[in-house]
């Protein structure tokens with residue numbers, strides 16, 4: 001049974017917890033979960049304020065769509081300096097997701113567009129319902145991504161695909177997004193929550209050091225020159241295996257108490 005999570009949030013975000021999993025919903029369905037400043041600040045505060053007993057987060061959108069991206073009604077108000085500050089706000093908030101305290105599973109459905117796709121790209125595991133579709137309408141609106149999309153999306157789908165999306169308005173379906181590695185799970189409509197929660201619970205069952213290594217060390221090692229990468233990997237691996245949590249799990253396996261690896 002989900003309980004409320006005591007973090008103060010704007011009405012556009014709703015948080016609950018189910019055991020060690022925090023469930024965060026974008027809750028502006030009447031505006032298709034468009035991301036206004038209040039919501040972005042709320043996201044930053046939520047990920048900064050997660051209590052120590054939360055070990056993973058499940059992120060979803062209420063209504064028919066994950067998110068319509070930037071709230072376009074706020075855009076006309078900003079000059080260049082304010083635009084830079086606005087993009088910085090998004091960068092800080094999404095950094096708190098990607099390099100925050102715990103791994104995040106995002107469940108995507110309906111429109112996952114513009115800043116909504118940038119938000120999804122900051123998560124660690126992405127589940128798509130087959131209704132999901134992806135676009136970067138910034139190009140056709142005369143603007144540019146500002147929520148870290150130029151950094152994260154090329155790493156997920158490649159520069160060429162991102163250029164195509166921005167220049168031509170191309171939309172990718174859930175199947176296509178899955179085939180290109182944007183998502184690593186694809187489920188039927190309405191099944192995303194259960195799948196995402198199952199994955200978030202598994203993640204929460206890892207040792208904190210494993211989750212730290214995968215979130216914080218792995219993506220940085222992947223950006224290093226190979227020699228530095230091997231050195232940091234050796235250190236991370238030695239630290240992880242020396243942890244009492246790892247020793248207990250290895251003992252469990254050797255004494256036949258731990259499950260075997262099976263086909264899914």
Ligand code: 1HE
Pocket residue numbers: 030031032034035064065067068069070071072073087090111113114115116136137138141143144145146147
């Ligand atoms: C919005 C927004 C929004 C909907 N900002 N208000 N993003 C876009 O360019 C996508 C714009 N949105 C759409 O293309 C469509 O709304 C959807 C395909 C997402 C959904 O369509 P639909 O038919 O379900 O909804 P709707 O009737 O278009 O919208 C319902 C309401 O939500 C309506 O308001 P209402 O007061 O007339 O009821 C819409 O105006 C409102 N709404 N999307 C503000 N995005 C850090 S930089 C990131 C840059 C970007 O993200 S650019 C991409 C922006």
